[in-house]
Amino acid sequence: MITKSGLRVLLVEDNPDHALLAKNAILTSKDRKYIVEICGSVEEAIEKVKNGPINMIISDYNLPGKNGLEFLEWLNEQEMGLPFIMMTGMGDQKTAVKAMQEGAYNYIVKDDVYLSVLPHVIDETFIKYLSDKEKERYEREIREKNVALEKANRELKKLDQLKSDFIASVSHDIRTPLNSVQESIALILDGVVNTSEEKGKKVLEIAKRSIGRLTAMINDLLDFSKLEAGKMRVHIEPCDIQILIDEVLGSLKSLAEKKQVKLVFHPVEGFPKIVCDAERMVQVLTNLTGNAIKFTAANGTVKVQLEAAANDRINIIVSDTGIGIAKEDLERIFERFEQVKGVNSKEHLGTGLGLSICKELVKLHGGEVWAESEIGKGSRFIISLPFGQKFLKENILLKGEKVTT
Amino acid sequence: MIQGTVFVVEDDEEFAQLLKMRLESIGCRVSTTSKGDEAVGLIQTRLPDLVILDVFLPDTDGLTILKRLKSPIDIATGKPSLTKDIPVVVLTGKAPMIENMTRIEGASDFFVKPVDIEKLIKCIRQLLELTQHEKERKP
Numbered sequence: 001m002i003t004k005s006g007l008r009v010l011l012v013e014d015n016p017d018h019a020l021l022a023k024n025a026i027l028t029s030k031d032r033k034y035i036v037e038i039c040g041s042v043e044e045a046i047e048k049v050k051n052g053p054i055n056m057i058i059s060d061y062n063l064p065g066k067n068g069l070e071f072l073e074w075l076n077e078q079e080m081g082l083p084f085i086m087m088t089g090m091g092d093q094k095t096a097v098k099a100m101q102e103g104a105y106n107y108i109v110k111d112d113v114y115l116s117v118l119p120h121v122i123d124e125t126f127i128k129y130l131s132d133k134e135k136e137r138y139e140r141e142i143r144e145k146n147v148a149l150e151k152a153n154r155e156l157k158k159l160d161q162l163k164s165d166f167i168a169s170v171s172h173d174i175r176t177p178l179n180s181v182q183e184s185i186a187l188i189l190d191g192v193v194n195t196s197e198e199k200g201k202k203v204l205e206i207a208k209r210s211i212g213r214l215t216a217m218i219n220d221l222l223d224f225s226k227l228e229a230g231k232m233r234v235h236i237e238p239c240d241i242q243i244l245i246d247e248v249l250g251s252l253k254s255l256a257e258k259k260q261v262k263l264v265f266h267p268v269e270g271f272p273k274i275v276c277d278a279e280r281m282v283q284v285l286t287n288l289t290g291n292a293i294k295f296t297a298a299n300g301t302v303k304v305q306l307e308a309a310a311n312d313r314i315n316i317i318v319s320d321t322g323i324g325i326a327k328e329d330l331e332r333i334f335e336r337f338e339q340v341k342g343v344n345s346k347e348h349l350g351t352g353l354g355l356s357i358c359k360e361l362v363k364l365h366g367g368e369v370w371a372e373s374e375i376g377k378g379s380r381f382i383i384s385l386p387f388g389q390k391f392l393k394e395n396i397l398l399k400g401e402k403v404t405t
Numbered sequence: 406m407i408q409g410t411v412f413v414v415e416d417d418e419e420f421a422q423l424l425k426m427r428l429e430s431i432g433c434r435v436s437t438t439s440k441g442d443e444a445v446g447l448i449q450t451r452l453p454d455l456v457i458l459d460v461f462l463p464d465t466d467g468l469t470i471l472k473r474l475k476s477p478i479d480i481a482t483g484k485p486s487l488t489k490d491i492p493v494v495v496l497t498g499k500a501p502m503i504e505n506m507t508r509i510e511g512a513s514d515f516f517v518k519p520v521d522i523e524k525l526i527k528c529i530r531q532l533l534e535l536t537q538h539e540k541e542r543k544p
Contacts, residue, residue: 179420183427
């Protein structure tokens, strides 16, 4: 509260003559412009401090009523941090020391020459006060920055931990099919089973399925690292989304039959073509539909629907009648390194990267994907894609992709 | 050929099938389960000569099963454990720290996936022979 017009100094002095002399002395300062107000008692001074902006207090010790030290005490209680100078009589250095201990900024002994020293003492005190304030501000800033740094550090550590856990978990998950491939081949080579017999064929099938699982996991990891490095490219062209959906459902038919889950898709006549990377869109839809089948019990239904949405967008909706997803997990499931454990995680084989890959791939198409769910009733995964080719090209160019038109 | 009954607790059903074929080829009788919560009960009633246990089952952690099997007193009934002397061989896909943990809990041996099947079979043979030997020594 340092005003432009001048620094307001409150002088507490009961002797009017001394007060006037002191005031005049202060006004001789060449460093700063001061406005000096005089009070005859602590009680009066307290009122002044309460009412107006005061930048500094200079107070005599011996006053009628409360003394200077009591005034300092009161000021300390207010926690205003005002600079305080104690004036003491000759030979009363004890009081001066006491005042300094109590937090006074400075003191002055009323000797023969004190009036000539007074303006310098006041200037000096102000400089000290201002530098203290500055220091305090810097310290506060440093503290705040440290807190922010620490927070960022904690978050990084958390992410790092997630990554480590994830790597540990994926390397475990990858060993499982690898183990089966190795043992299948060993059983055949060691002549334990014969491939021309039923048992041997079963072993070969296990090997084939395990290799399929390994391939899927490795593809996920490759896609994921490409996306992380920003090196994933999409090749967009007009596609008939209904043909793509058909293809996806065809490839998942055997899984659905095995789980006795009904797959439903009603094509819409004359549905417009959309611009997308057909291969990647099939990947996204396979992932979402595959998940839906995995988390749906026998006699349940998995449905794929198309609908036109506002702002030149279309929605592809994959819904199921499965176990559902807890509300708090709806966003988390799309996060990197987050594997939401299913009720039966045995059916949830894979890297757990699938949904985060889907999210990034849809983003590259200028779209969005999200989930809605009700526990026990089922989930809906919605992919919202823009139609417009122009928008898409712009969007992809913005991402630094080399698109030649 | 060696005689002996082996109980396999393994959530990866495909690997369990493969392991069963392998163990049967050396003369063992094999039963399997993929459910950790059933494992202890089944082992208590069947009392096999050897248990092969995957410590990363989805429902019950394999280490908990190992603890239950090896504890001198059955937690559920308070009676002396029938299973504490059955050798348990642990399989896992995970890090070496598990090795120490499983040894402390009383596993006989430990294999990281992908399992070196020759070593595993050798280990199983030795353990089963030892059990056989002890059975013969007892009246």
